[in-house]
Amino acid sequence: MSNSKRIAEVVLNVERRRLAGELKGSRLDAAAKAAAGEVVKEVSGLSRSDCQEVLRCFEGFGLKGSEEQAVIFKRLVKVTLSGGSVGQFVEILKLAAEGGVKSKPVLTSIAATLTPTRTASFTPRLTSRVLQNLARLHTSITTHLHPAVIPTLISKDFAPIKKERDFSTVLWAVVKMQVVQERLLKDAVDTSLEKNNWGGKELSLVAWCLGKTGFNSVNATQFFEKVFAAAKVGSLTPLDLSHCLYGCGVLRVGNQAGVRELIAGIRRVKTPLTPQMASTALWAMGRVRYAGDGDYREIANRAAERCSNLSIPAVVNIVWALSVSSVGFSTTTMPILRLLANADAVRTLTPREISSVLSSFSVLKQSDKPYPTPAKTITTYISQAISTSNVEFPPKIACFAAMSLSNLRMTSHAAFSTLERHILKGFHAVPQGLLPKVVLAMSAAGAGKDLIPRVEKDGCGVEEAVMVVYAMGR
Numbered sequence: 219m220s221n222s223k224r225i226a227e228v229v230l231n232v233e234r235r236r237l238a239g240e241l242k243g244s245r246l247d248a249a250a251k252a253a254a255g256e257v258v259k260e261v262s263g264l265s266r267s268d269c270q271e272v273l274r275c276f277e278g279f280g281l282k283g284s285e286e287q288a289v290i291f292k293r294l295v296k297v298t299l300s301g302g303s304v305g306q307f308v309e310i311l312k313l314a315a316e317g318g319v320k321s322k323p324v325l326t327s328i329a330a331t332l333t334p335t336r337t338a339s340f341t342p343r344l345t346s347r348v349l350q351n352l353a354r355l356h357t358s359i360t361t362h363l364h365p366a367v368i369p370t371l372i373s374k375d376f377a378p379i380k381k382e383r384d385f386s387t388v389l390w391a392v393v394k395m396q397v398v399q400e401r402l403l404k405d406a407v408d409t410s411l412e413k414n415n416w417g418g419k420e421l422s423l424v425a426w427c428l429g430k431t432g433f434n435s436v437n438a439t440q441f442f443e444k445v446f447a448a449a450k451v452g453s454l455t456p457l458d459l460s461h462c463l464y465g466c467g468v469l470r471v472g473n474q475a476g477v478r479e480l481i482a483g484i485r486r487v488k489t490p491l492t493p494q495m496a497s498t499a500l501w502a503m504g505r506v507r508y509a510g511d512g513d514y515r516e517i518a519n520r521a522a523e524r525c526s527n528l529s530i531p532a533v534v535n536i537v538w539a540l541s542v543s544s545v546g547f548s549t550t551t552m553p554i555l556r557l558l559a560n561a562d563a564v565r566t567l568t569p570r571e572i573s574s575v576l577s578s579f580s581v582l583k584q585s586d587k588p589y590p591t592p593a594k595t596i597t598t599y600i601s602q603a604i605s606t607s608n609v610e611f612p613p614k615i616a617c618f619a620a621m622s623l624s625n626l627r628m629t630s631h632a633a634f635s636t637l638e639r640h641i642l643k644g645f646h647a648v649p650q651g652l653l654p655k656v657v658l659a660m661s662a663a664g665a666g667k668d669l670i671p672r673v674e675k676d677g678c679g680v681e682e683a684v685m686v687v688y689a690m691g692r
Contacts, residue, residue, distance in 0.1 A: 220265075221263045222263055222264050222265040222268045223268060225256075225257055225260045225261075225263050225264055225268070226257070226264065226268040226271055226272055228253045228256045228257055229253045229254065229257055229271075229272050229275045229276075230271065230272075230275060231253070232246075232249045232250055232253045232275070232279070233275040233278060233279075235249070236250075236278060236279070237278075246279070247279075247280075250276075250279035250280075250281065254276065254279070254281060254284070254286040255286070257272055257286070257290070258286050258289045258290070261289055261290060261293045262293070264290070264293055264297075265297065266294060266297045266298050266306065269290055269291075269293055269294035269297065270294065270309070270313065272290050273287065273290055273291065273294070273313055276290070277316070282318045283318055283319070283320050287319065287321075288319070288320075288321030288323070288324050291310075291313075291314065291319055291321065291324045292321070292323060292324050292327065294310060294313070295310060295324065295327045295328055295331075296327075298310055305344075307331060308344065308347050308348060308351070310328065311328065311347075311348060311351035311352065311355070312347075312351050314328060314351070314355060314359075315351045315354035315355050316354075319355070319358070320358055322362075325355070325358055325359045325362050326362045328359065328362075329359055329362035329363045329364075330362075332348075332363060332364070332367050333364060333367070334364055334366040334367055334370045337367055337370045337371055338370055340371070340374075342374055342375065342376050342384070343384055345371050345374050345376075345388070346376070346384035346385070346387050346388045346391075347384075348371065349371055349372070349387070349388055349391035349392065349395075350387050350388075350390070350391050352368075352371075352391065352395065353390070353391035353392075353394040353395050354394075356394060356395050360395065368395065368397050369397075372388075372392050372397065372399060372402065376388055376402075376405075385406065385409065385420075386406065386416075386419070386420040386423040386424060387423075388402070389402055389403070389406050389423065389424060389427050390423050390426070390427060393426075393427045393430045393431060400433060403427060403428065403431060403433045403435065404433075404435055406424045406427070407424065407428075407435040407437050407438065407441045408435075408437060410424055410441060410444065411437060411440055411441060411444065417448075417453065418448050418453045418454040418455065418458045419455075419458060421444065421445050421448055421454075421458070421462070422445075422454060422455075422457070422458035422459075422461035422462050423461065424441070424465075425441075425442070425445055425461055425462040425464070425465030425466070426461035426462075426464055426465055427465075428441075428465045428468070428469060429461075429464045429465035429466075429467065429468035429469065430468075432468055432469070434469055438469060438471075439471075439473075442462075442465075442466065442471050442473065442476060443473070443476065445462050445465075445476070445480075446473065446475075446476030446477075446479045446480070449462070449476075449479040449480050449482075449483050450479045452483070452486075454480075454483055456483075456484070456487045456489075456491075456492075456495060457495075459480050459483045459484050459487075459495075459499075460484075460494065460495045460498050460499065462480055463477075463480050463481075463484075463498055463499050463502040463503075464498050464502060466480070466502050466505075466506060467498075467501055467502030467503075467504075467505035467506060468505070470505055470506055471506060472506060474506070474508065474509060477502070477503070477506055477508055478508075478510065478513075481499065481503065481508070481510065481513045481517075484499050484517060485513065485516055485517070490520070490523065490524055491517070491520045491521065491524070493521065493524060493527050493528045493529060493532045494532060496517055496518075496520060496521035496524075496532070496536070497521065497528070497531075497532035497533075497535040497536050498535070499517050500514065500517055500518060500521070500535065500536050500539035500540070501535040501536075501538065501539050503517075503539060503543070504538060504539035504542045504543060507542075508543075511543070511544055511545050514539070514540065514543050514545045515545055515548070518536065518539075518540060518545070518550075518551045518554070519550050519551065521536055521551075521554065522550050522551050522553055522554055525553045525554055525557065528554065528557060530557075530558075530563060530566050530567065530571070531571065533554055533555075533557050533558060534558075534567070534571045534574050534575055536551075536554055537554070537555060537558070537574075537575060537578050538574050538575075538577070538578045540578075541578035541579070541581045541582050542578070542581055544587070545587075546582065546585070546587035546588060546590075547587075547588070547590045552590060552592070555590055555592050555593070555596075556592050558575065558592070558596045559592040559595045559596050559599075560599070561599050561602070561603075564596065564599040564600055564603050565603055565607075567600070567603070568609075569609060569610075569611040569612065569615050569616070569619070570612075570615055572600055572603070572604065572619055573615045573618045573619045573622065575596065575600065576597065576600060576618075576619055576622035576623060576626065577618060577622050579593045579596070579597055579622070579626055580621075580622040580625040580626055583625060583626060584625070597623075597626050597628060598628075601623065601628050601630045601633045602630075602633075604619070604630075604632075604633040604636050604637065605630060605632035605633045605636055607636075610640065611637065611640040612640075612644070612647070613640060613641045613643065613644040613645060613647045613648050614647060614648055614649070614652075616637040616638075616640040616641045617637075617641060617648055617652050617653070617655075617656045619637055620634060620637045620638075620641075620656050620659050620660055621655060621656060621659045623637075623659070624659035624660070624662060624663075625659075628663075629662060629663045630663065631663050631664050631665055633663075634660045634663045634664075634665035634666065635665050637660075638660060638665050638666055638668060638669060641653075641656065641669065642668060642669065642672070645669070645672050653669060653672065656669065657669050657670055
């Protein structure tokens with residue numbers, strides 16, 4: 219047995235005992251930690267393949283992100299760069315992404331190998347693999363990369379792999395890293411229409427990317443027709459359906475019959491819907507003004523079954539969707555709303571989420587649907603949170619929040635004054651014609667007076683002038 223194998227065997231022996239069920243819980247933790255410590259002491263003797271074996275064992279031990287993992291990775295990078303191929307280097311990237319590596323020295327050493335000159339020689343298929351793993355490491359590694367590396371990678375001609383899944387992977391990766399170019403998005407849409415061999419996975423990834431970027435291709439209508447056809451024949455997985463609905467929601471795809479095919483696919487899912495899937499579906503239905511009360515009720519009821527697993531952003535999306543629909547809240551779905559009915563939950567809301575919840579309640583208040591009792595409690599908590607929070611509200615979001623508070627008959631001077639300060643900091647970003655309405659809304663609570671000179675200075679029409687004069691007289 220070689221010295222490298224002897225060192226790795228210490229860890230591999232613990233892994234075999236773990237898989238056999240001999241080591242569990244605290245015993246496994248102790249044995250894994252001891253084995254990892256032994257390997258780290260002799261790390262300089264490990265070969266590339268044995269480093270990879272040890273790292274895979276570390277995942278089973280729960281040692282992701284540990285100091286021991288960082289030491290082994292550093293050794294792996296060193297031995298690979300000393301004589302490994304480009305393919306082996308990509309394997310390092312993959313292992314780093316799967317292992318959730320955070321060590322700065324390791325990431326720096328990996329990033330140092332990705333020079334613009336070296337990446338320029340990568341084939342399209344190799345580039346797609348590199349981009350995929352860089353995207354998974356995005357927030358950790360991009361600060362260590364040469365600034366020309368990502369542009370060099372995404373500037374390649376991906377024509378040779380357009381028939382493959384690699385192309386949609388490239389698109390997903392660049393969107394994930396927020397460096398996507400419209401050229402790639404347009405190319406993806408056009409290629410999906412030209413080729414008949416793009417499966418549901420590829421179509422759904424493109425739909426998700428269109429949603430993430432808000433890019434509305436001239437051929438988007440035809441593209442979504444193809445998506446709807448795939449849904450009709452059942453070739454989309456639950457995750458594919460969710461991605462497609464997200465794209466439809468962002469772009470407000472108006473094909474009700476097509477969206478109904480996606481919703482039917484969601485309803486056919488036999489396993490419990492994940493919180494993300496349920497909230498995305500309902501949110502998209504609200505965005506496209508979907509007409510189908512039965513579909514709203516079934517998906518909302520299935521979301522309520524796993525109510526405790528819902529994240530706050532998911533709850534906000536569901537609350538908004540049910541509010542703008544003709545369904546509203548029932549006894550079954552009320553527990554979803556109650557998740558927001560405490561001060562701690564409200565304090566976690568972002569300004570955009572606060573505005574969304576207030577807008578939802580405002581719509582409910584003005585509709586003929588029953589107004590849910592928890593809404594009043596939540597609105598009070600939100601008003602208090604706005605008054606005391608140091609979080610910065612974007613001016614436009616602050617305007618909408620103020621108008622919704624007014625519609626809900628809230629008169630907290632402190633809340634309105636806080637929103638007024640946020641609006642004043644960036645009132646030039648507020649769309650024309652919106653400020654007078656905000657002034658009128660705030661005037662009921664004795665706020666908004668500092669905004670009046672801004673409205674007069676910017677000029678306003680007769681209707682807006684009447685609003686301002688009325689507000690001044692309050």
